[in-house]
Amino acid sequence: MDEGSSSSIVADSVVVESVRESLEEILTRMLDDAAKRDDDDEEKKVNARERWRILAKAIQYRLPSVPHFGGFGLVSLKHITVPDKFIGFPDNWNEYRITLNTGYTVNVHRMRRKITARDLMGFNYTGNICLWPSEEALSYYVLENLTTFHDKWILELGGGMTCLAGLLVAKYGNPYGVHLTDGNTLSVDNVRKSLRLNPSINCYVKCSNLAWERCRELCPNEGGKFHYIFSADCVFFDEARSFLADAIQYFLADDGVALVMAPRRGSTLNLFGREATNMGLKCREIEQYSDIVWRKHRELMMTPHYREDMHYPILVLVTKF
């Protein structure tokens, strides 16, 4: 690791803390709202109920993986100096580095903004909180298997504000083309900024706002197109799991493979497997997909805040046949 760099997720735990504070502020504001509410007004009651429901979900989303676990230490983060013309705030430009035999780096714009109630009530916000450990593990796995992606079409679903695995394969995997996506507009805007600061990426790269439930309508010409689909930590949303499986079914080429990386997190990974299998897809779980990630996992098992079920990402290979 570079001197002066730190684990991205350790750095992001600061962001997580600020999310916690924001959530508490929002919660307080909502309680005030509720107290002022006219109980006779049915519409207001319905709205308030809906807001509480969304807030509860937002809190659940955020809690499972990040707070006490600093990631696998595979990705380091370094602030970089921006060129004369920059996008966003100069302070937000960073480099993610993963070192295998050699160092692989991509420049990323990191979102740093105070979370608002509007954010939490809008589209799923979890991808703007941090780089999740599953994306870290998936990025590492992709770099360890770079030649696999040569001349292939790659799609990342739910890549969050970094789409790190997709960005890395675009830069180093010599693919035919890469489509980086998420359903959250802020995440997608952020990935577009990151793309601008990686001029050495020379394959075709597209970046889209793509909600899984609207995949056919939004991408009518991309059914069956992708040889590889990446997805990291996207299966714990009860309401969206079947949409993710359906999007994989839609986008995957007949001989394609979706790399779905996620911790077991209770029954959520199994439920995803069940949804995918019901749609006719085949799922194969791999626990030890990388010697290095496995070694980090074994080391972390000795530490107090690491819980295998919550933190260790399993790789699920999803195919059509």
Ligand SMILES: C[S@@+](CC[C@H](N)C(=O)[O-])C[C@H]1O[C@@H](n2cnc3c(N)ncnc32)[C@H](O)[C@@H]1O
């Ligand atoms: C836990 S985050 C993971 C982000 C990123 N892969 C990572 O690991 O850092 C889950 C991501 O799934 C996206 N997502 C959730 N539901 C979605 C849906 N229905 N359509 C598209 N994206 C969705 C969220 O916007 C979020 O970016």
